[in-house]
Amino acid sequence: MNVPIDIPHHEAGSGLRDLVQARAQRVLGRLARRVSRIAVAVREHAHPQGSLVNVCTLRVRLAGSSDVVVETLRPGQEAAVTAALRRARREILRRRRALPRVPGLVAGPSPA
Numbered sequence: 032m033n034v035p036i037d038i039p040h041h042e043a044g045s046g047l048r049d050l051v052q053a054r055a056q057r058v059l060g061r062l063a064r065r066v067s068r069i070a071v072a073v074r075e076h077a078h079p080q081g082s083l084v085n086v087c088t089l090r091v092r093l094a095g096s097s098d099v100v101v102e103t104l105r106p107g108q109e110a111a112v113t114a115a116l117r118r119a120r121r122e123i124l125r126r127r128r129a130l131p132r133v134p135g136l137v138a139g140p141s142p143a
Contacts, residue, residue, distance in 0.1 A: 034063060037070040047073060050112055058116040062123050068092040071115070073108050087111035091119045099123060 036051050051071050059066065070090040078084045084104045089112075091099040101118040105111040 085111040089115040
């Protein structure tokens, strides 16, 4: 998967880009070919119960469709990123199922 990943400058050295690249490839799978860009930001947030949680905001730009934007709260950075990617995947699949079916149109690559 060779999708550009946008990360805020202050998080660029944290290994977040490699984490997102690896998780996106695994979680999105074949859906990755519909993705033209991923923007991700992770920040710590004080939870009302007194603990710190990571908030991951993920924007997935889809080719030919509107962006998918999700936000998740999890105790760890990896868990927050993975949960956000899984939520984005569910939304992409939901949108794909909502498209009207065109009779005679076959999904997949066109014959060469």
